[in-house]
Amino acid sequence: xxxxxxxxxxxxxxxxxxxxxxxxxxxxxxxxxxxxxxxxxxxxxxxxxxxxxxxxxxxxxxxxxxxxxxxxxxxxxxxxxxxxxxxxxxxxxxxxxxxxxxxxxxxxxxxxxxxxxxxxxxxxxxxxxxxxxxxxxxxxxxxxxxxxxxxxxxxxxxxxxxxxxxxxxxxxxxxxxxxxxxxxxxxxxxxxxxxxxxxxxxxxxxxxxxxxxxxxxxxxxxx
Amino acid sequence: xxxxxxxxxxxxxxxxxxxxxxxxxxxxxxxxxxxxxxxxxxxxxxxxxxxxxxxxxxxxxxxxxxxxxxxxxxxxxxx
Numbered sequence: 001x002x003x004x005x006x007x008x009x010x011x012x013x014x015x016x017x018x019x020x021x022x023x024x025x026x027x028x029x030x031x032x033x034x035x036x037x038x039x040x041x042x043x044x045x046x047x048x049x050x051x052x053x054x055x056x057x058x059x060x061x062x063x064x065x066x067x068x069x070x071x072x073x074x075x076x077x078x079x080x081x082x083x084x085x086x087x088x089x090x091x092x093x094x095x096x097x098x099x100x101x102x103x104x105x106x107x108x109x110x111x112x113x114x115x116x117x118x119x120x121x122x123x124x125x126x127x128x129x130x131x132x133x134x135x136x137x138x139x140x141x142x143x144x145x146x147x148x149x150x151x152x153x154x155x156x157x158x159x160x161x162x163x164x165x166x167x168x169x170x171x172x173x174x175x176x177x178x179x180x181x182x183x184x185x186x187x188x189x190x191x192x193x194x195x196x197x198x199x200x201x202x203x204x205x206x207x208x209x210x211x212x213x214x215x216x217x218x219x220x221x222x223x
Numbered sequence: 224x225x226x227x228x229x230x231x232x233x234x235x236x237x238x239x240x241x242x243x244x245x246x247x248x249x250x251x252x253x254x255x256x257x258x259x260x261x262x263x264x265x266x267x268x269x270x271x272x273x274x275x276x277x278x279x280x281x282x283x284x285x286x287x288x289x290x291x292x293x294x295x296x297x298x299x300x301x302x
Contacts, residue, residue, distance in 0.1 A: 057263075057288070057289070058291055061288065061291065062288075065288070093293075094291065100293065101291050101293040101294045103232070103236070103237075103239075103294060104239050104240065105239070106237065106239045107239070108239055108240065108243055146239075148236060148293070148294050149293075150293075179237065179239070
């Protein structure tokens, strides 16, 4: 599998993301935001975490107008798979490629810790290696991870199986972490080829560092 | 002309910063505070003197970039 990893001014998880996919046996290529084309023959685009454009105005709001995002939108609209992690999730919601929006955490804190997540839907290209109801332990690190969607939108994504992950306890019961609507930690689009989550699976690859649950998540794409 | 754009979270969308400031005002003994909302003010100097044109242009700026209409409302004042 060949993975394009985007890089904006202020991105800081691009090397971790490359390391993760290369550890899983894939090839990766960094793509600077000023490029207007994605590399050829790619199987996945990852929009990694960080603080693109210093999170000015709103997290992800400026990055989403970078030249490369036009190419990413075309790629996604033609069925290409796109994964946004943390700031990448924020960029994809700002770009309208994912439903909802990410607000400041309710407690106004930057939250950085290992967090249990419950797999809500696995009938998609991302979480097919995980079981429904399974609890994964993945680090989170964000200030603007408070997922908001209006009632009508919520009903749609719930009915269509677009809710991917919820913050949970070790038994899979939802817990309030940042104020997200029904504790949502990750969603996908209607067509299930664009995925976004606040937690960092690329930081959960080795048991010695606290968790290797990220491996099964990222391996889903190579199925 | 100068456009003054105010961007606020929509009614019904919890404003955690407003809530924290409200709590602090209560703690400081300021009575009768019913609600506090915190937003952003964006001031744009425009070259045009055509108010209608300016309004249309700033509205497009708000819809495109300055506000995220999933969670935010905006108001525009042109002087």
